[in-house]
Amino acid sequence: MKGRSRRPVVLIVGAALLVVAAGAWAAWPRLVPREVRREAGLNVLLVTIDTLRADALGAYGDPRAQTPWIDRLAQGGVRFARAHAHNVVTLPSHSNILSGRHPFGHGVRDNAGFRFPRGTDTLATILKRQGYHTAAFVSAFTLDSRFGLDAGFDVYDDGFAEGDAPTAFALPERSGVETVAAARRWLAEAGAGPYFCWVHLYDPHAPYQPPEPYASRFPDDPYRGEVAAADAALGALLEGALAAGKAGRTLVVLTGDHGESLGEHGERTHGIFAYETTLHVPLILFAPRLLDPRVVEDEVGHVDVLPTVLDALGLPLPAGLPGRSLLSLATGRAARAVPTYFEALSGQTTRGWAPLHGVTTGGWKFVDLPLPELYDLAADPREERNLAASRPAERERLRAALSAFRAQDRGPARSGEDPEVRDKLRALGYVSAAAPLGKRYTPDDDPKRLIDLDAAIETVIARHRAGDVLGALTLCEEVVARRPDMPAALLQLALLRRKAGQLAPAVEALRRAVAVSPEDEGTAALLGSYLNEAGQPAETVRLLEPYAVRPEAGLDTLVARGAAFAQLGRAREARATFDRAIAADPSRALTLVQRATVEMMAHDDAAARADLEAAVARDDRLALAHHTLGLLAARRGDDAEAERRFRRALALDPAHYDAMLNLGSLLARRGRRAEARPYLEQFAAGAPPSVYAHEIARARAWLGKIASN
Ligand SMILES: [Zn+2]
Numbered sequence: 001m002k003g004r005s006r007r008p009v010v011l012i013v014g015a016a017l018l019v020v021a022a023g024a025w026a027a028w029p030r031l032v033p034r035e036v037r038r039e040a041g042l043n044v045l046l047v048t049i050d051t052l053r054a055d056a057l058g059a060y061g062d063p064r065a066q067t068p069w070i071d072r073l074a075q076g077g078v079r080f081a082r083a084h085a086h087n088v089v090t091l092p093s094h095s096n097i098l099s100g101r102h103p104f105g106h107g108v109r110d111n112a113g114f115r116f117p118r119g120t121d122t123l124a125t126i127l128k129r130q131g132y133h134t135a136a137f138v139s140a141f142t143l144d145s146r147f148g149l150d151a152g153f154d155v156y157d158d159g160f161a162e163g164d165a166p167t168a169f170a171l172p173e174r175s176g177v178e179t180v181a182a183a184r185r186w187l188a189e190a191g192a193g194p195y196f197c198w199v200h201l202y203d204p205h206a207p208y209q210p211p212e213p214y215a216s217r218f219p220d221d222p223y224r225g226e227v228a229a230a231d232a233a234l235g236a237l238l239e240g241a242l243a244a245g246k247a248g249r250t251l252v253v254l255t256g257d258h259g260e261s262l263g264e265h266g267e268r269t270h271g272i273f274a275y276e277t278t279l280h281v282p283l284i285l286f287a288p289r290l291l292d293p294r295v296v297e298d299e300v301g302h303v304d305v306l307p308t309v310l311d312a313l314g315l316p317l318p319a320g321l322p323g324r325s326l327l328s329l330a331t332g333r334a335a336r337a338v339p340t341y342f343e344a345l346s347g348q349t350t351r352g353w354a355p356l357h358g359v360t361t362g363g364w365k366f367v368d369l370p371l372p373e374l375y376d377l378a379a380d381p382r383e384e385r386n387l388a389a390s391r392p393a394e395r396e397r398l399r400a401a402l403s404a405f406r407a408q409d410r411g412p413a414r415s416g417e418d419p420e421v422r423d424k425l426r427a428l429g430y431v432s433a434a435a436p437l438g439k440r441y442t443p444d445d446d447p448k449r450l451i452d453l454d455a456a457i458e459t460v461i462a463r464h465r466a467g468d469v470l471g472a473l474t475l476c477e478e479v480v481a482r483r484p485d486m487p488a489a490l491l492q493l494a495l496l497r498r499k500a501g502q503l504a505p506a507v508e509a510l511r512r513a514v515a516v517s518p519e520d521e522g523t524a525a526l527l528g529s530y531l532n533e534a535g536q537p538a539e540t541v542r543l544l545e546p547y548a549v550r551p552e553a554g555l556d557t558l559v560a561r562g563a564a565f566a567q568l569g570r571a572r573e574a575r576a577t578f579d580r581a582i583a584a585d586p587s588r589a590l591t592l593v594q595r596a597t598v599e600m601m602a603h604d605d606a607a608a609r610a611d612l613e614a615a616v617a618r619d620d621r622l623a624l625a626h627h628t629l630g631l632l633a634a635r636r637g638d639d640a641e642a643e644r645r646f647r648r649a650l651a652l653d654p655a656h657y658d659a660m661l662n663l664g665s666l667l668a669r670r671g672r673r674a675e676a677r678p679y680l681e682q683f684a685a686g687a688p689p690s691v692y693a694h695e696i697a698r699a700r701a702w703l704g705k706i707a708s709n
Contacts, residue, residue, distance in 0.1 A: 034331045037290045038314040043250040044127065045241065046198040046309075048097065049230050050090060050140065051205040051270065052256030054083070054282045056227045064224060066217065067231040069238050070284070073254060075293060076242065077286030078330040082299045084340045084360060085258045088270050088278040090142040091116075091149075093257035093302065094200070098122040098149060100306030100321045102341055104409035108147075110349045113522070114412075116148030121318060123306050124152030124196060130315065133195040137183040139202035140173045153198075157182050175211070176201040176233030184236060194249075199237060203230040204260065206269050207465075223262060246288045251312055253305060256281040265383070266451040268458050271346040273447060274356055274367065275383050279342055285330055287312065296329045299360060301340040337362055339398075341405040345412060347447045350488040351454070352516065354441035359402040366398030370446040374398065453479055453486070460492055469499050480509075485516045491523060494530070503534050514543075521547045521554050528560030537564035548577070555584045559591060562598070571602040589619040596628055605632055623653035630662060642666055657687040661695055673706050 058065040059074035060081070087093040087103055095101075095108040099122045108114040116122075124134045135155035143149060143158065150156035159174075159182070183199045203210075203226045210218065210225030214232075218225035241250045259278040261267035270278040283300065285291060290312055303323030310317055311325035329335050339361035347353035358367040360377070366388075367373035374388040374395045388395050443449065456479045463472035473496040479489045490513035497506035510527035517523065524547055528540040544561040547553055558581035565574035578595035585591070592615035599608035609632050615625040630645030646663035649656050664679030683692075684699040 034292055036327045036331050038312055039290060040314045041194045042287065042313055043194050044196045044309055045250050045252045047234065047252065047254040048094060048200045049204065049256050050200065050202045051258065051260045052227065052282060053259035053277060054280045056224055057282055060282055066228040069231050069235045070254060072242055073238060073252060073286045074284045076288060077284050078291050078294045078296060080283040080296045080300050082297060083255065083281050083283035084279050084301050084342060085281050086302055086342050088258040088274055088344045089346055090257050091147055094143060094149060096302045097255065097305050098124065100303050100323050102303060102322055103343060107413065109345045109412040111142050118148065118151060122152055123309060127196040128152045131193055133190045133193060135186045136198040137179045138200040139176065139179045143200060155186060173202045176203045176230045180233050180237050201230045201233060223260060241286065248288060251309065252286040253309060254282065254284045266455065268455055272344060272451060272454055274342050274344045274358055276381065291330050294330060294332060298329050298335060299337065299340055300326055339401040349412065351486050353447050353450055354445040356447065357402060357406060359398050361398065361401055364394050364398055366395060366402060368402055370441050370443045371448055453483060457489055457492060464496060469496060472496050473500055487513045487517050487520065487523060498530065506530055507534055521557055525554060525556035525560045528564065532560065532563050532567060537567035540564035555581055558584065559594060562594065566598050566601060571598055574598040589615040589622050589625065593622060593625045593628055605635065608632060621652055623649040623656050626652065627656060627659045634666065639666060639670060657683055657692060668702060
């Protein structure tokens with residue numbers, strides 16, 4: 001009996017010929033196709049979990065996983081066993097999911113330096129037009145509204161770490177528990193009519209620091225601890241739909257934006273390669289009203305999500321989309337196999353390595369690199385045997401399929417960036433130095449030969465984050481010695497050298513980065529700000545001239561150049577440059593403070609005060625704004641207001657040496673010696689002598705005088 005049941009069984013069901021493995025016997029009645037049902041006005045809940053490997057879920061066969069909520073969703077829904085992302089980083093992948101377009105269709109090819117284009121439809125814009133209430137709750141800066149995915153959402157809640165100054169290696173993210181709570185508050189108050197709600201959880205993304213009890217449950221596997229924590233956070237969001245069953249009016253779509261390599265193929269996280277570790281994602285459709293439980297083995301991709309949702313709601317599909325509705329597959333019908341396109345361009349855009357493009361179809365996978373790769377995924381799911389040389393027919397068949405996609409690709413084109421973006425992306429480990437595009441790549445540029453450098457850069461970032469600046473710096477110098485033309489490494493090197501107090505060598509590293517990729521305006525602007533710091537503003541003005549004359553000059557360029565003009569005493573040009581910077585991004589409070597400083601130089605205190613008050617209205621937590629308002633108040637003789645502002649600046653930033661000095665001096669001048677003393681003592685002891693030598697001497701002299709009185 002056992003022997004007989006192990007043979008593959010062929011079932012003839014209508015016109016479809018299905019081969020069923022013996023183990024699937026129990027489920028065979030479900031393989032009978034059901035009618036495709038659609039229903040207008042269903043709610044849509046899209047859940048995306050960042051950095052989620054399919055095989056880290058119980059539903060996808062991981063015996064160690066503790067993912068009961070997602071497993072229940074899969075059990076009651078349609079689980080796509082072979083779903084692929086088209087990108088292996090967050091912003092492009094979510095752009096694919098939400099728009100139903102390939103990365104070359106919407107233009108977002110990497111996190112740093114790209115924005116989703118205005119005017120391109122997404123699930124949100126389409127459902128909004130259908131009268132849906134729409135809201136998004138995202139958990140990481142990579143999906144901040146400034147990157148353009150907010151169009152069509154009534155509410156786009158990206159409220160993480162807002163108001164905090166971006167600091168290198170601080171992590172702008174929020175926990176799944178908080179994000180789900182925000183989404184549930186909105187859902188509880190959403191008015192009559194259907195809703196589309198997108199919830200993005202970030203917990204599994206590095207660094208892996210699961211909260212308890214998951215840290216203790218997964219002491220040797222914190223990644224899976226984070227996955228368990230994300231699952232637990234989803235419970236409150238999913239339990240209603242799960243409990244409602246066929247009576248429920250919500251279509252739930254759950255997927256991951258990409259996976260995580262966890263060291264396989266030499267890659268620690270994600271972004272460089274496109275092995276199944278990062279390309280294979282979970283995809284679950286749950287709508288018991290429409291769909292019976294089923295497992296679909298056909299290959300599908302993220303571009304299929306939007307057509308599937310619209311089809312389920314009985315809405316017409318927009319023309320020109322590359323994906324297809326999966327409802328036929330989800331109801332057990334056979335469908336023609338469609339190749340799935342994928343790419344991984346972070347190696348090219350931030351490291352100057354060869355770009356990676358590829359395709360999967362019929363269980364085969366082709367990766368187009370200087371050293372091409374071909375895998376038989378059924379026989380070799382871990383992609384350990386490259387068959388590119390031994391199976392030329394399959395290789396060329398897949399190469400042709402890839403060419404059909406590539407023919408539509410006009411190549412990556414970056415949008416402008418701003419310095420806050422770069423700081424925050426740097427904090428995420430996505431160093432956004434741009435590498436030159438369009439050069440010829442050789443096997444020496446193949447990421448397979450360079451991945452250990454990537455691991456080294458990640459170690460550099462980890463050491464830096466842990467506060468080991470010198471350890472990080474030593475390793476970074478080694479990386480740059482091995483491959484001197486890698487902008488991402490040169491940028492890290494510059495950051496670390498500056499942090500180690502080596503400003504001139506930091507400037508040198510950035511000069512090399514700009515030399516490697518002069519079209520990367522962001523690196524040039526950073527060099528400008530370092531030159532300002534090094535007391536070389538005249539060079540900044542020259543360096544940034546070519547970028548600044550362009551109408552689309554970036555905010556960081558204008559700010560660095562404006563500050564250089566200010567340092568040179570060229571107040572009129574400084575002010576004009578900051579005017580442009582503010583026009584480029586009116587929401588940024590810090591630029592208003594910088595313009596106010598220039599206005600004070602030109603003795604236009606009224607304008608300065610208006611700018612500073614506008615800055616504080618936008619962001620009350622900017623210590624620099626309060627400090628500068630204090631200076632203005634002191635200048636007009638309003639000591640009480642000056643004192644209040646200096647104190648506020650110090651409360652926000654206890655290491656604000658200017659505020660410390662000015663508050664101490666003001667109190668001393670008012671004869672409040674006992675109050676002044678601790679501020680001036682702290683200033684004299686802590687302020688860096690390289691910047692404040694003169695002021696430290698003055699403070700010491702005053703302290704010495706009152707000590708002897
Ligand atoms: Zn991601």
